[in-house]
Every structure is written in structure tokens, then in C-alpha cells.
Amino acid sequence: MDIQKIRRDTIGCEQLIHLNNAGAALMPAVVANGIRDYISAEETGGGYETADKYSAELDQFYTYMAKLLHCRSENIAFTTNATDSFNRALSAVPFKQGDVILTTENDYPSNFIAFISLQKRLGIEIVTVRNTPSGETDLEDLEQKINTLQPRLVSVTHVPTSSGLVQPVAAIGNITKRYDTLYLLDACQSVGQLAVDAIATGADFISGTFRKFLRGPRGAGFLYISDKALQSGLEPLFPDLRGAEWTGIHAYTHREDAKRFEDWETAFALMAGSTAAIKYLLDIGIQEVQTRNETLTAYLRHQLGNVPGVQLQDKGKHPCSIVTFSIANQEPERFKQYFKQHGVNIYTTARSSAIIDFTQKGIEWVARVSPHYYNTEAEIDRFMQLLTAIA
Incomplete structure (x- = not known):
């Protein structure tokens, strides 16, 4: 997979770090x-x-x-x-x-x-x-x-x-x-x-x-x-x-x-x-995309696991490219806007989107980060840098 070519095909990559692909991905x-x-x-x-x-x-x-x-x-x-x-x-x-x-x-x-x-x-x-x-x-x-x-x-x-x-x-x-x-x-x-x-x-x-x-x-x-x-x-x-x-x-x-x-x-x-x-x-090939996404999300989940106050909320034996976590002492809209102001798109999901799941987990909302194959480890590092600064 030629990541640099794919990113050249994706004009939005020049302007921001887009980690909200589960919402709406950047179009080629x-x-x-x-x-x-x-x-x-x-x-x-x-x-x-x-x-x-x-x-x-x-x-x-x-x-x-x-x-x-x-x-x-x-x-x-x-x-x-x-x-x-x-x-x-x-x-x-x-x-x-x-x-x-x-x-x-x-x-x-x-x-x-x-x-x-x-x-x-x-x-x-x-x-x-x-x-x-x-x-x-x-x-x-x-x-x-x-x-x-x-x-x-x-x-x-x-x-x-x-x-x-x-x-x-x-x-x-x-x-x-x-x-x-x-x-x-x-x-x-x-x-x-x-x-x-x-x-x-x-x-x-x-x-x-x-x-x-x-x-x-x-x-x-x-x-x-x-x-x-x-x-x-x-x-x-x-x-x-x-x-x-x-x-x-x-x-x-x-x-x-x-x-x-x-x-x-x-x-x-x-x-x-x-x-x-x-x-x-x-x-590109869907198998190549799936393999690339597994690499990116494993990298992200590993780093999130080391941040105090962050609790991963994903379930399943083989989780996919939607990464969710709760974080102490944050308000969802302000949290999302903080990253947007620094050129990083993420999303937050409220209890109304998952009443049964969130009731069982005892949470009101999660941060949702969803990398896709055109994202890079460097972009995840930048996201983590911003997260660590307010965690």
C-alpha cells in the first residue's frame, strides 16, 4: 500500500488530522x-x-x-x-x-x-x-x-x-x-x-x-x-x-x-x-485495508492504555477500527472541540446512542477515535500528545 500516494489523493490530509472515519471519512x-x-x-x-x-x-x-x-x-x-x-x-x-x-x-x-x-x-x-x-x-x-x-x-x-x-x-x-x-x-x-x-x-x-x-x-x-x-x-x-x-x-x-x-x-x-x-x-484491496487498520488501531489502543484517567471501553475478542474510551473530568462537547481547535477531528458518543451498552458499563459518553488506512502513526502520536496534555 502506497500511503503517501493515498494521502496525496486525499486533499483533506493536507489541512487536518481526520480520526472520525466512523462518522464520515475524507473522500479521495x-x-x-x-x-x-x-x-x-x-x-x-x-x-x-x-x-x-x-x-x-x-x-x-x-x-x-x-x-x-x-x-x-x-x-x-x-x-x-x-x-x-x-x-x-x-x-x-x-x-x-x-x-x-x-x-x-x-x-x-x-x-x-x-x-x-x-x-x-x-x-x-x-x-x-x-x-x-x-x-x-x-x-x-x-x-x-x-x-x-x-x-x-x-x-x-x-x-x-x-x-x-x-x-x-x-x-x-x-x-x-x-x-x-x-x-x-x-x-x-x-x-x-x-x-x-x-x-x-x-x-x-x-x-x-x-x-x-x-x-x-x-x-x-x-x-x-x-x-x-x-x-x-x-x-x-x-x-x-x-x-x-x-x-x-x-x-x-x-x-x-x-x-x-x-x-x-x-x-x-x-x-x-x-x-x-x-x-x-x-x-487498493479490502484485505490490505483491514490489515493496515489493525496495525493503526493496535498502536492507538496500546498508547491509550498508558494514559492515567483513560479507560478503554471497547469489547470483543477482535475489536476493529472504532476505538472508544472514557476519560475523567471532561465534558464531551468541550473535549471534542479541544481537538478540533488543534486540527484533529474526533467524535464523542452519548448514552442515547447506546442505552443498553452504556448502562451496563456505567458511563454517560465515550470519546470515539476511528483511524482509517490513510492515517499515519505520526498522526496518532499527535493525537496522543494533545490527549496527554489535558488528561
Whole structure:
């Protein structure tokens, strides 16, 4: 991996130290240029006409995304963000009153909010699976509850936003596929930093976003739909003329592929940028990215462990590129702004994003530092220098 070339490709590296990749990573120039070029073409040529002109290039989005996830292009849909992807999948599940959603204690806050909304509207039940001592989902408890409760849906967040935990998603998939339940995987914090094989996970749906570790634009996401889910006729609650054809006064026919989950009105400029982001990652290699990230985060965690007053809060046997810690006698917003004033971007996560997890840990907030492969050890040293000065 040519780190210096990658940093030259990343204009933001010239101005700051960006350690908030779990929030929104710095885009490579090729991504931003792809968006600008498409917008310019729309400006001078018209929106519909530009989409027609660039149709072959836009179709590459599905090819590249499928290559990254090891699936077919027909399994991929373009969306506006991870929550949009997740909710489109969730809306396809034929819930009835009394149905159970089985989820983890570390699911994404937006997902819990959606579940609670379904509970209020439809009377479904939300049940969580207990954790192992190391923090991952307890697979024995998962299978026992699937056996007992016969959930309509199992929902898992691959990497929670509040810690570096990595869930055993393939092992979970091996269990769920033995039962009559659907499996929805939120991969918004894992795709782009970890190798994710959609088929190996056994998931029926995988939702994700581009702004995080994929280094794409905000306002762009993806949704994977398995062959099983497509063939069984699952569709979003509100398809439009992109995903279905109106065939009679009271009838429509949905598409055969994953595009049945898309809308007619699409931000094609952002799709062009997202395509460039996937290609950029594929050219580097996701395994190389994962290895580089493991080196950076191990270096960071080792140094944090030596700072008085700092308590690492990550769980899991193999934590990833999200590093969280609590620190005594600090206020979260002021703490974040201190680093920003010194040219370093980090983030803080409040209890409202991880109520179950933070209640168990007895904390109200964490600092979240999320390096990515274009960061350097020297940047981590600078962060540590600033941290030590106020710890």
C-alpha cells in the first residue's frame, strides 16, 4: 500500500488530522471529482439526458458493489443512506401483531427507534439476546430464543457505533438459516474497513452507507437483498415506478432484481461518486485495508492504555477500527472541540446512542477515535500528545 500516494489523493490530509472515519471519512479526490463532473454534465445537458448519457458508467455501481460483497449485481440496490436501506428492508418484512424481532443489546440506535415505532403501530415484540462475557452476541442464547420465540426477524449490527465490537455475523447466519426467520444485517460501520462476504453472512438483507469507511459521499447508501429474499417476493412497503410497473388499475408487478427497492428519483451524481469510491477501494484491496487498520488501531489502543484517567471501553475478542474510551473530568462537547481547535477531528458518543451498552458499563459518553488506512502513526502520536496534555 502506497500511503503517501493515498494521502496525496486525499486533499483533506493536507489541512487536518481526520480520526472520525466512523462518522464520515475524507473522500479521495477521484470521488469528489466524479460528483462534480456529473453535476456539471447535468448543468449543461439536462438531468434525464445526462442519466441516459452516463447509463453505462452508472451501471458499474452495481458491478463494483457486487464484487466487494461477493454477490451478483442483481442483489444490489442504491439508496440514500444506511437508515434508508435498513428501513426499506424492514418494511419488506410481513409483520403481524405479536411477531417478535430478535436483536442484540448493541444494535444501532436508529434501528431500535424503528423497532419501537413498529411496536407502537403493529404490536410487535422486541427481544434482545444476551452477550457473552467478551461482549459478542451469545450464540447459544440466540438459538434458544429463536427456537422458543420463533421470531419474524433477527436483526444484528455488525459493528456498533458506540464501540469497536465486531459481531460474529457469519455464525449468526449459520443459525438463522436453519429456521423460518429473516436475517437483517446492518453493516454501515463494517463495509469499507472489514472484508464482508454477503453470501457467507447468510443475511437476507445487508444495509450500509458510503460516507463512513467506504470514503464516499454523504446521502448515498446501498442495500443487498439475497436471492432467497428476492425469489420469495419480498418488496418494500412503498415501491414506485422504478421498482415496479403499474399493470392495471389495481395491480402492479415488481422487478425481479434488487432495484425493486430503489426509487425513480435518484441522486445520480452521488451514485457516480459512490462508484468511484468502491473502485478506489477495490484497487487498493479490502484485505490490505483491514490489515493496515489493525496495525493503526493496535498502536492507538496500546498508547491509550498508558494514559492515567483513560479507560478503554471497547469489547470483543477482535475489536476493529472504532476505538472508544472514557476519560475523567471532561465534558464531551468541550473535549471534542479541544481537538478540533488543534486540527484533529474526533467524535464523542452519548448514552442515547447506546442505552443498553452504556448502562451496563456505567458511563454517560465515550470519546470515539476511528483511524482509517490513510492515517499515519505520526498522526496518532499527535493525537496522543494533545490527549496527554489535558488528561
